[in-house]
Amino acid sequence: MTAPNSSHQESPRIAVALANPSNGELLERLLGQAFHLKHGFFGGHESLAQEVDLVVIDVACLRQHYKLIRDLRRRANPMVLPVLLVVESRGAPHPQVADELGKSVDDILRIPTSQVELQARINNLLRLRTLAREQDDARRQLVGVVSALRTLSACDSIVVRSESESELIRSLCQTIVDEDGYNLAWIGFNGEQSDSAFEICAWAGPSRAFVPDLRQNLSKPSPCADTISWCIRTNTTHVVNDIADMLPFSPLSERAITHQLAAAIMLPLKTESGPSGCLTIYSNRTDHFDHKECQLLERLAANLVFGLDSLRTHSVREQQAAEIHYLAYTDALTGLPNRRHLIHYLDDILSTPETGATEYAILFIDLDGFKPINDALGHEVGDEVLRQLAQRLQASVRDSDLVVRQGGDEFLVVISGAVRNGPQQDFVKIVDIAHRLANRIIAHLGEPLTVGGYTHHLNASVGITLIPEHGRDPTLLIENADKAMYEAKRQGGGQSYLFSKDIADSHQQRFSLETRLRQAMEQQQFELYYQPIFELSSCRIVAAEALIRWPQDDGEVLSPGTFMPLVEKIGLINPIGDWVLETAARQLRAWHNQGLELSMAVNLSINQLYPNGDAEHFAGLVKPYVDPSWIHLEVTENALMEDPAKTEALLKALNDQGFQLAIDDFGTGYSSLSRLQHLSLQSLKIDRSFVNELDRPDSKGEALVAIIHQMASSLNLHTIAEGIETEHQRQLLLDMSTGKAWGQGYWFSPPIPAHEFERLAKARARLSSRDEMVPF
DSSP, rough: OOOOOOOOOOSOEEEEESHHHHHHHHHEEEEEEEEEEEETTOOOOOTHHHHHHHHEEEHHHHHHHHHHHHHHHHHHHHHHHEEEEEESSOOOHHHHHHTTBTBBBBBEEEEEHHHHHHHHHHHHHHHHHHHHHHHHHHHHHHHHHHHHHHHHHHHHHHHHOOOOOHHHHHHHHHHHHHHHOSEEEEEEEEEETTTTEEEEEEEEEETHHHHHHHHHTTTSHHHHHHHHHHHHHHHHEEEEOHHHHHOOOHHHHHHHHHHOOEEEEEEOOOOSSOOEEEEEESSOOOOOOOHHHHHHHHHHHHHHHHHHHHHHHHHHHHHHHHHHHHHHHHHHOOOOOOOOHHHHHHHHHHHHHTTSSSOEEEEEEEEETTTHHHHHHHHHHHHHHHHHHHHHHHHHOOOTEEEEEEEEEEEEEEEEEHHHSSOOOOOHHHHHHHHHHHHHHHHHTOOOEEETTTTEEOOEEEEEEEEEOOOSSSHHHHHHHHHHHHHHHHHTSEEEOOOOOOHHHHHHHHHHHHHHHHHHHTTTTOEEEEEEEETTOOOOOOEEEEEEEEEEEOOOOOHHHHHHHHHTTTHHHHHHHHHHHHHHHHHHHHHHHHOOEEEEEEOOHHHHHHHOHHHHHHHHHHHHTGGGGHHHHHHHHEHHHHHHHHHHHHHHHHHHHHHOOEEEESSSOOOHHHHHTTEEEEOEEOOHHHHHGGGSSSSSSHHHHHHHHHHHHHHOEEEEOOOSSSSSHHHHHHHHOOSSSEETTTTTTBOHHHHHHHHHHHHHHHHHHTTTOOOO
């Protein structure tokens, strides 16, 4: 910190006004070079009180300049302008002269006199002058300290009360000016980036018009900018006692003088958080900032730094809290509220005492056909599709409706019927409002969408629940809307469906069945039944088809149609399918050991084949027991169409492993001759729907079956007719066959347990022991 410079000169200045020139010469000789004498100084100078330290005058000149002397002494107040009156030693001084002691003069010197006495008198008067000056300096310092303390207290109060950084620095500048009478106070900070310019952010005072000039000066390299930078960098207070001396002949200095700015103090604001800065205060007189005032202003700056750090830390915490809240309650991909936000929103609705009547509805929206976009074009395209659909969804509802992304391609909308159509709404009206909004959403989401260079046509299914009609728990309401959405999807999609108790019961049953299925898998409760496949001509059993069954505790045995669709949906098809194939191979090995040289037919689900079917895996399940050539794998026509190229390659790989392959339910799918001739197949299984038509008059079933036989013969494929129920059907099939033909059905035998199949097969083998046994 820089202390103010002293303005006192080493040689005291004495103004001399003596009517007798010889007395002046005498005085000059006696004082010598110790004092600086100024003769003839009285000429109406009003600044004499500040330019001299002592006046030596005689009676004649006192009378002549009496009024000026009194005026100069008054102007010098509270300091003293001492006056020494010189009188002749002849006779006593006039009484009026003695009366002037303490008024216009401070001491009387008779001449002639000695040098010692003259210097003593002068030194005493100069000491009086010095004491007066020191007393005035002390008074001014005390006034400055008191004012600075008052400013410090007021600024401390601002630091405590301010709620933002901008409020703090603005109020502080104004308080500094108001409390201490400074001409200007401003606060500025370095830019956030290293190359950013210093910026003045707040200012106040009568000379605030100087700020634009200063800003222009700081926008480019300059001594002022360098001083501020040094002050902040070194964290050191810098005092400018005289701006004119610091920047001589500078345009900025001239502008400062124009705005009555004479001295300045720069106080660094070295903060721990955010950019550091500078508090600069200007006074209209030079040498204003003494040591004590600098100390108090430094305390003010330190308190300001504390306030800035506190506010910035609080601001950062608030910003972080807001960011955490945003991340916690907002979907990152679409910017929509997320499920957590929805739960809180529904909690607020349900906690309101007025939420008694049905006034709110939840729409659960799931996109139909979105997964293929992700699979084929990648997640980036899929994400962009979701973002655009979220915008469409937001545009389909009112501002008062809440749109939420649950996750994946699932969205929810909460609507208020009371706000939409008046305060009183009955159940029917709310349902109508929900369905109409759902239909509008479905229509908007179904419009063509171009992303990733492709035009996409998506559909949506919507489930609806009513609040509080369908529950008073947010999670339950969402789950019920989800159940209703799945019902809409099950009925074909592209529609809305209102939740009901029947749906809840159905889902409860499905959940119970799913739990039991998983337990059955873990506890190996499943069994295989076997239906004989026989030669149509001789009724000789040539193979068995393995069919899964699920025995229940009450003795009932469930067929695949009651539980396999759910097995497919919950992802158990692969482990159960592997169990079926391995168990059938093990059973076949046991029959071979008993002399029953049969083949085994096993169905493969589309989910076992696509997308991750592995021929070596299937072969590995069979080879420990039998050669794969004894296993006949059956796939449906529809399974072949999922991914034709990949499925064709898998069938070839299975055939290369030795498996025999057949198309199951042939005639109900979309196979073409061009496809069939490229597939590694050995058999076609004629669907039971064609066989059933054989007994009906005027039916085209007989012609269709004949065509299938001819087509199979031309492709060198065997045929197996399913669902033979009568002898007449068997005979017709036999008549139409062009080669070896087989069949299965209840006419011969239903699916039966392994031990029953074994007895039946052995009995049939004895009847046809002379016939050749070959695997089909």
